[in-house]
Amino acid sequence: MSEFKFYSPLQIRYGDIDPQWHVNHAHTVTFIETARFNFVQALGIFDGESYFDLGWIVADVHVSFLAPITLTQKIRVGVRVAKLGNKSMTLEYQIEDESNGNVLTTAETVMVHYDYHTHTTQPIPDEWREKIAAHEGWK
Numbered sequence: 001m002s003e004f005k006f007y008s009p010l011q012i013r014y015g016d017i018d019p020q021w022h023v024n025h026a027h028t029v030t031f032i033e034t035a036r037f038n039f040v041q042a043l044g045i046f047d048g049e050s051y052f053d054l055g056w057i058v059a060d061v062h063v064s065f066l067a068p069i070t071l072t073q074k075i076r077v078g079v080r081v082a083k084l085g086n087k088s089m090t091l092e093y094q095i096e097d098e099s100n101g102n103v104l105t106t107a108e109t110v111m112v113h114y115d116y117h118t119h120t121t122q123p124i125p126d127e128w129r130e131k132i133a134a135h136e137g138w139k
Contacts, residue, residue: 004078004094005135006042008035012071022068029061032093032107035077039091043131052116059088060110067104074098081132087121088112089132 010031018024023031040046046054069075076098083090088110095105113122132138 004080005137006039006079007076007096008038008079009074009076009098010034012069012073012075014071017071020068022070025063025065028063028065028069028095028105028107031075031077031095031105032063032079032109035079035093036091036109036111039079043135045128045131055113055115055122056111057114057116058109059112061107062109063105063107065105067102069095069104073104075104081136082108084124084129084132086123089124 012023016023016027037046037048040054041048074097076096078094078096080092081089082092091109091111093105093107093109094103095107096103113124113128114120115122
């Protein structure tokens, strides 16, 4: 698998911290959600105006916590498309410490192209395929 070509820096907020003084697991999912949102905007797939018009929905999430994330750490989240199917795609994420590159968390989501108006799955648009392939360096 290729290296991550997109990173989203994120700031840890006091409210992200749990009683053990590290980022609560639920906030980690919010971190990858934020990075995914930034990723589709950077690729020109989403203009940030209407999420209902973006047309995808989370079908599956897996998170592996490798090391605690603390309040004062500077982190970034890598996002890449690992697999592109007919109606779904698998995205991989890696939360890293910006100062030393240590991997703190890995995650994966399966995103399904979904029409929120008709409540049906849809094929991934060719325009998305082209933008993703160009970004990821696929031939």
